[in-house]
C-alpha cells in the first residue's frame with residue numbers, strides 16, 4: 097500500500113457536561129488525531145483516546161505521543177507496510193501501549209480502505225446498515241440521572257448505562273426503576289466492589305439489569321468467575337479485557353456473560369475482530385465500548401459494530417452527547433435509537449477541518 101507521511105495532532109475540547117465516575121470527573125477531553133497520507137493525497141484517520149492522566153488505563157496523551165513519535169511511526173514509515181495486516185507483527189517488539197498502536201492502525205486501515213474504495217465495516221465482514229445506539233448517564237445523582245434518561249429517551253436510545261459504586265447503587269437504581277421500570281438498563285462499576293460486597297451485589301439482581309460492567313478489580317478475571325456464580329445478572333468485562341488472551345481466559349473461567357470490546361484498549365481493529373470472532377464462536381454477546389471520544393474514533397466504533405456479533409447496544413451515542421461541535425461531517429446522529437451506517441469509503445465520514453484546526457494544540461508531521 098501507498099503511505100508517504102503521518103501527521104499527529106493533539107486536540108482538546110470541553111465536554112458539554114462533566115462525566116463523573118467514582119474514579120473522578122472528566123471535564124475536558126484531549127485526544128491525538130493521526131493522519132496517514134499517501135502520495136495521491138488520500139488521508140486515513142485514527143484517534144488515540146487515552147486520558148490526560150492514567151486513571152482508567154496506564155496510557156496517557158504523553159505516553160502515546162512518546163510511543164508514536166519515538167517508536168511506532170519511525171518503525172512503520174521505515175518498513176513501508178504492503179498491507180495493514182503486517183502492522184501488529186511489525187510492532188510486536190513494542191510491548192503493550194495499546195491505545196497508541198490502535199490509533200496508528202486505525203489511520204492506516206482507514207487509508208487502505210479508501211485506497212480500495214470500500215467502507216471500513218465491509219472490509220471486516222460487517223453487514224449492518226444501521227447500528228443500535230446506547231448512552232451513558234455519568235451522574236450518581238438520581239434526580240439528575242432520571243432527567244438525563246428522559247432527555248435521551250427522545251432519541252430512542254436502546255440502552256442506558258449508569259455508573260454505580262457502593263455509595264451510589266441500590267437507592268440510585270431503585271429510584272431510576274421507579275420512574276423507568278422497563279427501560280434496557282445496565283450499570284458500570286469501574287471496579288468499585290470487592291468479593292466482600294457479594295451480598296450487596298446480589299441485591300442488584302432485583303433491578304432487572306442487562307448486565308453489571310466490571311464490578312471487581314480492573315485487571316481481574318479469576319474473582320469475577322467466583323462472583324458470576326453468585327449473581328443472576330450477567331457480568332460484563334471492560335477493563336479486564338485487553339487482549340484476545342484475556343477474553344479467552346474470561347470465557348474459559350466463566351468470568352462474564354458479555355464482553356465490552358474497546359478497540360483502543362485491545363490495540364486496534366485486528367485484536368478487536370479476533371475477540372469478536374472468539375465470542376461469536378462461544379455464543380457470547382459483545383458490544384462496542386466508548387471512550388468519550390470525538391467523531392473519528394466514534395466512526396471506527398460504528399464500523400466495528402456492523403459485525404454480526406455486536407448484538408447488544410454499546411456506548412455509541414450521538415456526537416452531540418459530548419460535543420458542541422464534532423470534528424467530523426456529518427456528525428453522528430441517533431434517530432429512533434439507531435445510527436445509520438455510512439456508505440462512503442473508509443470511516444465513511446468527512447473531517448470538519450475548520451473545527452479540527454480550532455481544537456488543535458499540537459501538530460507534527462513525519463515522512
Ligand SMILES: O=C(O)CCC(=O)C1=CC=C[C@@H](O)[C@@H]1C(=O)O
Pocket residue numbers: 117152231232284286334385386387388389411412413
Ligand atoms: O464513550 C462513552 O459514551 C462513555 C464510555 C464509558 O462509560 C467509559 C469511558 C471511559 C472510561 C470509563 O469511565 C467508562 C467505562 O468504563 O466504560
Ligand SMILES: [Mg+2]
Pocket residue numbers: 284286309310334335356
Ligand atoms: Mg466500563
